[in-house]
Amino acid sequence: MIDELDSRLLVTMRANPRVGLTELARLLGVARGTVQARVEKLVARGVITDFGPTIDPEVVGYPILGFVSLQIAQGRLAEAVESLRGVPEILEVYGTSGQADLLCRVVARGTAHLQEIIALILASPAVQRTDTTIVLSNQISYRIEPLLKAAPQSP
Known part of the structure; x- marks a missing residue:
């Protein structure tokens, strides 16, 4: 859980990503x-996961965005995931139900x-x-601020 100050801090950091600690x-x-x-505590707890810039794939030459659902052969999930790691155009992979x-x-x-x-995936x-x-x-677009503002506040 995060408290009210953590919430305000995270929202402010998202709104001003290049701001220093003094200005925050x-x-x-x-x-x-x-x-x-x-x-430091938010980083240690894994609440803040990175400080890197967000890159728009379209602007760097990849205008097509898609979602590919995969059905995997029984017991071969690790093998499938390992083969997907070799495809640079795959940005994220999630295990799903359904x-x-x-x-x-x-x-x-x-x-x-x-x-x-x-075709590479199916190979x-x-x-x-x-x-x-x-x-x-x-x-x-990806947003976290509404969730942070609505997050339960710890004392």
């Missing part, structure tokens, strides 16, 4: 040491390139079937 302290109305200690065993977020230079990526004997959905538009 000023914006929050607390001591710089408090901000530094809070950030019809699919894995859900991959994939980018491609075009539809022909996406077809090549799917693994561990993968039995794929189902692909191409993203047409982003209706709500």
Whole structure:
């Protein structure tokens, strides 16, 4: 759980990603040491997972975004995941319930390139079937601020 100051700190950091600790302290109305200690604790707890820039794949030449659901052969999940690691266009892979065993977020230079990526995925004997959905538009971008503001506050 996070408290009200943690929530405000995280929302402020998301709104001002390049701001330093001193400026964060000023914006929050607390001591710089408090901000530094809070950030260190949030990192140690795994709440803050990185400080790197967010890269837009479209801007660097990958305008196609898709989600590929995979059905995996019984007992071959680790093998399938290992083969997926070798495909740089696969940005994320999630284990799922339901019809699919894995859900991959994939980018491609075009539809022909996406077809090549799917062929690479299917080349693994561990993968039995794929189902692909191409993203047409982003209706709500990744956001965490509403969740942080609504998070239960600890005393």
